[in-house]
Amino acid sequence: MFSPENRFRDYLKKKGLKFTPERRLILKKVFSLHGHFDADKIYDEMHKKNRKLSRATIYRTFPLLVESNLVKETLRCQKRANYEPVFGYSHHDHLICINCGRVIEFRNDLIEHLQEKVCKKYRFEPLEHRLGIKGYCQKCAGKRQRR
Amino acid sequence: MFSPENRFRDYLKKKGLKFTPERRLILKKVFSLHGHFDADKIYDEMHKKNRKLSRATIYRTFPLLVESNLVKETLRCQKRANYEPVFGYSHHDHLICINCGRVIEFRNDLIEHLQEKVCKKYRFEPLEHRLGIKGYCQKCAGKRQRR
DNA sequence: TTCTAATTGAGAATCAATCGCAATTAGTAG
DNA sequence: CTACTAATTGCGATTGATTCTCAATTAGAA
Ligand SMILES: [Mn+2]
Ligand SMILES: [Mn+2]
Ligand SMILES: [Zn+2]
Ligand SMILES: [Zn+2]
Numbered sequence: 370m371f372s373p374e375n376r377f378r379d380y381l382k383k384k385g386l387k388f389t390p391e392r393r394l395i396l397k398k399v400f401s402l403h404g405h406f407d408a409d410k411i412y413d414e415m416h417k418k419n420r421k422l423s424r425a426t427i428y429r430t431f432p433l434l435v436e437s438n439l440v441k442e443t444l445r446c447q448k449r450a451n452y453e454p455v456f457g458y459s460h461h462d463h464l465i466c467i468n469c470g471r472v473i474e475f476r477n478d479l480i481e482h483l484q485e486k487v488c489k490k491y492r493f494e495p496l497e498h499r500l501g502i503k504g505y506c507q508k509c510a511g512k513r514q515r516r
Numbered sequence: 517m518f519s520p521e522n523r524f525r526d527y528l529k530k531k532g533l534k535f536t537p538e539r540r541l542i543l544k545k546v547f548s549l550h551g552h553f554d555a556d557k558i559y560d561e562m563h564k565k566n567r568k569l570s571r572a573t574i575y576r577t578f579p580l581l582v583e584s585n586l587v588k589e590t591l592r593c594q595k596r597a598n599y600e601p602v603f604g605y606s607h608h609d610h611l612i613c614i615n616c617g618r619v620i621e622f623r624n625d626l627i628e629h630l631q632e633k634v635c636k637k638y639r640f641e642p643l644e645h646r647l648g649i650k651g652y653c654q655k656c657a658g659k660r661q662r663r
Numbered sequence: 664t665t666c667t668a669a670t671t672g673a674g675a676a677t678c679a680a681t682c683g684c685a686a687t688t689a690g691t692a693g
Numbered sequence: 694c695t696a697c698t699a700a701t702t703g704c705g706a707t708t709g710a711t712t713c714t715c716a717a718t719t720a721g722a723a
Contacts, residue, residue, distance in 0.1 A: 387669055387720050408710080423672045428711060444646065445592045448680085449710065464640045473638050480630045484649060487622050493611045495651040499591065502631060503646075507639040534689050534700055555679080570703045575680060595711085596679065669720080676713065687702070693695085 373400050373439050373456045380437035391422050395430045399440060400454055405472065407449045444501035462500040468509035520547050520586050520603045527584035538569050542577045546587060547601055552619065554596045591648035609647035615656035 377396055381388050398414055399406060408427050415422050431452065434440045439456045446465060460481070464473040480500070488495045505513060524543055528535050545561055546553060555574050562569050578599065581587045586603045593612060607628070611620040627647070635642045652660060 385669085389670065389720070391671070421672090424710095425673080425712080426671065429670085464635065464638055464642075466640075467643065473640065475634050475638065477630055477634055480627055480634075483624055483627045483630070484647075487624055487627075488611065488649060488651070491611055491620050491622065492654040492657070493613075493620065493649070493651055494653075494657040495611075495649050496614065497651070498647065498649040500631075500647040501645060502635065502640070502642050503644055504635070504640055504642040506641075510639070510641040532700085536689070536701065538702070568703095571679095572681080572704080573702065576701085664723100666723085667719105667721100669718100671718070672716100674714090677711080679710090680708085682705100682707070684704095684706105685702100687700105688698100689700080690698100692697080 373454075376439060376456065377434070377437055381433070386433070391426050392430055392433070394420060394422065395427060396434070396439070399434065399452075400456070403454070405443060405451055405453045407451050409449065441497065444499050446501075446503075463502070464506070465501055465503045466506035466509055467503050468505055468512075471506045471508075473506065520601075523586060523603060524581070524584055527580070533580070538573050539577055539580070541567060541569065542574060543581070543586070546581065546599075547603075550601070552590060552598055552600045554598045556596065588644065591646045593648070593650075610649070611653070612648055612650045613653035613656050614650050615652055615659075618653045618655075620653065 373396055374393070377392070378388050381392075394415065395411060398411055402410070402414075408424065408431065411427050412422075412424055431440075431450075435442065435452070439454065440452045441455050443451045443453050444463060444465070445451060459476065461474040461476040462480075464475060466472075484495070484498060487493075504510075520543055521540070524539070525535050528539075541562065542558060545558055549557070549561070555571065555578065558574050559569075559571055578587075578597075582589065582599070586601065587599045588602050590598045590600050591610065591612075592598060606623065608621040608623040609627075611622060613619075631642070631645060634640075651657075
């Protein structure tokens with residue numbers, strides 16, 4: 370009963386929009402990747418499995434996935450917008466290696482709690498937040514040292 | 517002795533680059549704004565004071581300012597890259613109102629400290645981080661309530 | 664089954680950012 | 694001070710991501 374597809378259907382219906390084969394394919398792909406993705410990733414994956422579908426449709430579908438709270442945009446590190454699934458995953462923040470691109474996900478409840486306190490202090494009503502720490506992962510830091 | 521201009525001069529010299537009038541103007545403008553800015557902001561400000569200078573030069577200067585640790589890129593909220601001064605300002609994070617665009621700066625040392633602990637745990641060597649909380653500022657939250 | 668508003672793909676358009684190049688210039692060496 | 698040269702500039706062209714336009718198609722309500 371509670372699946373990304375059901376939530377997406379409900380959302381679309383509520384908005385008077387249609388659950389098309391293209392939207393279903395994009396949704397399936399997004400949730401089968403279990404990780405960060407961008408428009409081109411989805412485009413390539415689709416075409417690899419020779420299911421052609423246009424970039425325009427992909428770009429038009431992403432905002433719907435975000436609106437229905439199935440995925441969210443992540444911290445933009447290059448120039449392309451990047452997303453990750455939300456449905457079925459719990460909130461976390463990111464450590465991003467600027468050398469190899471590795472992304473480490475972490476969750477720290479105390480940090481989360483302190484953010485709430487900050488918001489209260491400023492009477493700010495938070496909707497979402499993004500915390501990204503850029504630097505060198507263990508492997509890449511080691512390599513740098515040895516140079 | 518310690519001024520943005522001196523640091524910039526030193527940086528440029530070390531790299532064998534030149535301290536041109538254009539670079540000086542951009543630097544001055546950046547530090548006279550006391551806040552966030554993007555390429556167009558600088559471009560417009562310059563042309564308002566009818567000091568013409570090309571967009572290319574602005575785009576070419578920003579990375580130098582970042583490299584010399586005078587400014588840093590901030591969390592990208594729209595599609596343009598956005599920056600803020602670092603020299604002369606202490607580190608802080610942001611509350612961003614998605615209704616009126618207001619940006620509230622805050623600093624929470626405990627959050628900062630916890631981030632370091634997270635990095636240690638993953639043996640991650642942090643260089644910088646960005647934390648942005650999006651939501652409604654007091655004013656805008658109030659307006660929403662009353663609707 | 665019919666009907667219609669929503670959707671699609673293809674390519675054009677947009678927008679920020681980058682690039683190529685000829686003319687100019689900062690700043691070092693003499 | 695002058696000469697030299699690599700760095701810089703502005704301009705326009707280009708790129709790359711994203712959005713838009715529009716004619717043809719289709720989901721899904723009636
Ligand atoms: Mn968090
Ligand atoms: Mn911080
Ligand atoms: Zn790494
Ligand atoms: Zn506001």
